[in-house]
Amino acid sequence: MPRQSDYAGPALFSYGFRPFFLAATLFGLGVVPIWLLVWRGVLMPSGPFAPVDWHVHEMIFGYGAAVVAGFLFTAVPNWTGRMPTRGWPLMALLAVWVAGRLAMTGLGGLGPVAVMGIDIVFLLAVAAMIAREIVAGKNWRNLKVLVPVSMLAVANASFHLEAMTQGSAPTSQRFGIAVLVFLIMLIGGRIVPSFTRNWLAQSGSTSRPVPFGRFDMLTLAVSVPALGLWVTAPLTVTAGVALAVCAALHLIRMLRWVGMLTLGSPLLTMLHAAYAFVPLGLFGAALAAFGMAGPAGGAHLLGIGAVGGMTLAVMMRATMGHTGRDLVSGRALNLGFLAITGAALVRVAGVSEVVPGLDGIHLSAALWTFGFLLIVRRLLPWLVGPRVATRKPSTVQQRA
Template identity: 55%
Template sequence: MSGSNPKSFAGPALFSYGFRPFFLAASVFAIAAIVVWMLILDGSVTIAGPFTPTDWHVHEMLFGYASAVIAGFLFTAIPNWTGRMPKRGWPLFLLVSLWIAGRLACAGLLKFGAVAVMVFDTGFLAAVVSMAVVEIVAGRNWRNLMVVVPVLILFGANMLFHVEALIYGSADTGRRLGLAVVIFLITLIGGRIIPSFTRNWLVKRDPAHLPAPASRFDALCLVAGALALLTWVFHPDGGAAGGLLLIAAALHALRLSRWQGLRTAPSPLLLMLHVAYAFVPLGLAASAAASFGLLPAAVGLHLLGIGAIGGMTLAVMMRASLGHTGHALVAGPVLTAAASMVFLAALVRACFPDVSFAGMSGVWIAALLWAAGFSLFALRIGPYLARTSRNPT
């Protein structure tokens, strides 16, 4: 599409397309934030921002890391949806700068009060939503306005997080709402791209059994998931949340089984999308068990947070970065190892947090696996993001 060709942009390649700065910044931040968190847990580091240490950790994974990936995805997908020029140059630089300012403010590195921190931090998602709506409306791409609605709710969740922390000292509801919105986005966008990519790949190899086309069943899965997550946000304990989460888990597991994921084993870049989505029903089921008092809440939270969110965002960043910089859609050993480490980090953190190995707890092992996975991504993909594409699209 000529309108989105970065060759017409004379500025730095890093700011020629939305995925470039945001995917690079997100991957580096994913490493730094988890290292700082582990040092906080060890008592080696303290932060002076408006949040408790646990709130800071959750906030920065959801509204720092995940929001950057969402912005990168949106400002890469929207030009394809609308046929309009991508956001680039100074507007993109200023948006990235606003995201960085939010990270510094939340860590207490900018000497702002709690209200000023909230303005800087929530301003990023407000800008993302505003810019996305303007582009989609200008391109008359009404269908994809639906994707912006969860991002708008994520902005509201961030506002709630700050207000709760300011008034009550902790942001319990804001944490759950933020996580719920990102998980819903994964089920919404994942339900579009995973069967589509799988179908395109299988058609070239063995079209006998293709992913089931989108149907009312997919809509049922989204509605059931949204209802379960919303109930869990406001009433996490008890039979209502537990029952709805179990139903949603079963539906999303069945939905995933219709996408022919096992047949994608020869393509790790494609298979990792299916594996990441599998953590959605797994995490929902574990959260249901927690609602009934059968498991610690941390089990479901980390299956969803590390496995589903971390795994899916990493897989999407890999595929988009390779494709939009003119490289073959092949993970290779380095990127396959990166995704495997993140998936393993989710299982270790959720299932074996207290197990000691070589003098390290399961929590530390999971953190190191996460950091190693994103380090491999940054080292492998970072140079592609910072330089001119070989065959840009």
Template identity: 55%
Template sequence: MRRPFDLKEHPMANGKTYTGPAILSAGFRPFFLLASGFAALAVAVWLAIWTGFITLSSDFSPVDWHVHEMIFGYGAAVVAGFLFTAVPNWTGRLPTRGMPLAGLALVWLAGRLASAGLLPLGPVAVLGVDQAFLLLVGAMIAREIVAGRNWRNLKVLVPVTLFWVANLAYHVEAMTTGSASSGHRIGIAILIFLIMLIGGRIIPSFTRNWLVKQGGTRLPVPFDRFDGFAILTAVIALAFWVLQIEGPIATILLGFAGFVQLARLTRWRGERTLRSPLLFMLHVAYGFIPVGFLSAALSAAGVVSAAATLHLFGAGAVGAMTVAVMVRATLGHTGRDLVAGPVATGAFVALTLATLLRVIAEVDGVNRDVFVESAGILWVCAFAFVAGKICLAVTSDKPRRKRPSSAAGHGDQGR
């Protein structure tokens, strides 16, 4: 039975029928590279804006531009890279590649330029350019799923469509009110939902395969009704968070969702994966979700800043999980061993420290600027190293070695 959310690159992608550049042979290649490079560049620009060195002519306020680009620039590129790599495995069709993939990447780039005010466009035109990317992603994914008669995976279009609507809402809210406080919460909430759904499948699966290879007997609990309950509880809690509902009920619900997500994480035996940093990263990244919910509960009670929760969810859960998945997928799909190495490990540690420093900045008002700038520098360095590692892999392939069946220990080879 074909596993859902399988990240293995379609075998035919490496056949003789494709003669173009390697970077356009599969969806993860351009979009993971663009996402990681952009994450470094956009935060470097944000630091320059924060410290007063430059200004942008964007129709967004500086803060709204920064948040929008992290969610709907970086986040959308990662989602596209994941989907255009997974869908061929669901449908049995060749992956989107070559000029269509290049064209889609250019649409994404146009959205980034327009949002930064680097194109001579008004707010409505900027909205039109920026929303085109996710609209095209949804349409192209739908075409492949329908052509492959893979009806059960049509449901993936629901979060993609919601993400597209959230981007539209972000622009409209910014144009009409001057700020997009609700829009960024909606975008982050959708990404958190995707991490809970997809992470809840791949993390225990990869962990189980690796532990079996190591001879372990205490294995992760497979996806069951508790996972469904955990996701449902979290979705309700996220609705309270998006709507900025405060008070005792919101505090209890958000706190309960946090503890349920923590219980879910402990069922995956992450403490037994310390000897595999690439695998352990996934568990650490998911850990930001329960911590984020607990922070949201304290925020609803008026104890901590709302910005702390935003960064735990955004920089922590979304940033760390996407890095862990991008590095893992890139290594596996380009014929490399699933070993993090010092570059990826160091980048992940830097990213984790950046998130913690950014949260501390919301607690320590006296040294806030120092913590914000330190967090930004660590973030830029982390993603610069990730982008370099991905670039070396996606622009060429190592010859694929025939692996024994047990070599699928991490779960994304040999499927």
């Protein structure tokens, strides 16, 4: 853990997870209802993107990028032993993120090049600040985390350029989702079995998840070209085969983590459930490549289920742990997570009527918004308030 120092500023800017997890959850709460109004033709964003591109871009590079920043600014101090970034640098970075979101709505009437310049600064700044901390802490082995962050920045720039030159950005949509999914494969593939191992040991169980090894390395190695084919040639037989193989490997990988034994800890079960959407979404993308399903199904399973579910589970756990609270999710957060995963499943139905008078798009939007409402209501006071007294070790062991 990093050493402590006096900090007299607002609690919201005392640690990196606080402002960006709050920004992500508030954004997640508001952006989908706005998108639904856009989809119904009630609103029309005046920015440089077509409506669908705006929606996808903001979910990836608005919501997703904020979560990535919050996670990294919380994890890096633990890796380096240095003080966390706090105070005015976090305020400035949050202002950059907000400026990007406003520019994407067309506020100010800026041209596409100016909007791109404002929007891409955030991830570049995050990468630079993380690099500085890792180098200063001489934590060289974690420099590799800059690769996916940099790729996310490249995907954002690519999104803008593709939209400017082609009128829409379907390839960059998949590129951005693919980077976030690979981050889940990489980081989730480390923390899920690690947290599971610790909880099982504390619970007295003799079972353990299989530790990271050659099979995990093989799975990640296969994932890179499979995701690459999904980005560049999503409806080809080659992509379908690669995605199906990749999905099978991730399913096996996930089963090796003995997630069914974690039902006594809903917060931990959420991580396993969210990761399950990785093979599920890859299978959906493979079916689309074989012409057996629509192309949007796999993307929504990956985007809403895997990315949405995993980011929420990580934000819940990190917020509880770093604000001194017991790792117990409670009914509201459990229901919020179920609503988000339910949104992923019903969204696959598309415009088909899921229940009388309600199609998959409207029901999915309602579930997503309801889930985030519960999550914001629970996490907001924790994120803006001071850390509570340190938890007792016995309580952590019993409830983690």
